[in-house]
Amino acid sequence: MSNSRLPVYVDTRTIFQQQGKLTGSVALERLPGFQQYLVDKSGEVEVELNFILNESSRKIISGSLSANVTLACQRCLEPVDIILQDRIQLALLSDEAELEYLEADLEPWVCEDKHLDLASVVEEQLILCLPIVSYHPEGDCQLGMVSTATGELAQEEMSKKAKNPFAVLQALKIDKTE
Numbered sequence: 269m270s271n272s273r274l275p276v277y278v279d280t281r282t283i284f285q286q287q288g289k290l291t292g293s294v295a296l297e298r299l300p301g302f303q304q305y306l307v308d309k310s311g312e313v314e315v316e317l318n319f320i321l322n323e324s325s326r327k328i329i330s331g332s333l334s335a336n337v338t339l340a341c342q343r344c345l346e347p348v349d350i351i352l353q354d355r356i357q358l359a360l361l362s363d364e365a366e367l368e369y370l371e372a373d374l375e376p377w378v379c380e381d382k383h384l385d386l387a388s389v390v391e392e393q394l395i396l397c398l399p400i401v402s403y404h405p406e407g408d409c410q411l412g413m414v415s416t417a418t419g420e421l422a423q424e425e426m427s428k429k430a431k432n433p434f435a436v437l438q439a440l441k442i443d444k445t446e
């Protein structure tokens with residue numbers, strides 16, 4: 269298990285040619301736009317990013333992220349631990365004018381600078397994979413004990429109650445809505 273930090277920037281002029289691969293964590297403290305959704309603002313997100321030139325010479329950022337975060341349950345307002353996991357698949361554009369020519373199946377990321385700010389990429393992808401609603405599993409809601417459960421415990425409880433639709437909502441990756 270690596271504890272290395274993801275670099276703050278990568279140089280877009282070289283990293284794709286080198287087929288760079290980065291793995292590491294980003295402290296949630298560095299993601300204020302995402303932190304505003306959280307009850308507990310500590311912790312980090314684990315990220316893997318691959319920088320690829322595809323067959324059409326598009327700059328593709330492909331990878332994944334995962335984070336254990338604490339949101340407010342929308343029924344009882346107590347903290348609820350949620351596991352966020354998502355794939356990242358972005359096409360890097362150096363100019364908004366390129367949007368017009370982008371293949372429909374690719375998500376754009378416009379970066380006009382030669383330095384790509386990785387934290388902002390990670391932050392936006394995290395916000396996109398937040399569940400639309402967050403609830404405790406049925407039966408655990410409004411119980412004080414739940415608020416002290418660790419992410420792992422919460423996950424176990426969720427998988428035990430996988431037939432509960434709310435639990436499924438929490439446990440599964442929620443598809444991007446935008």
Ligand SMILES: [Zn+2]
Pocket residue numbers: 341342343344345346403404408409410
């Ligand atoms: Zn609740």
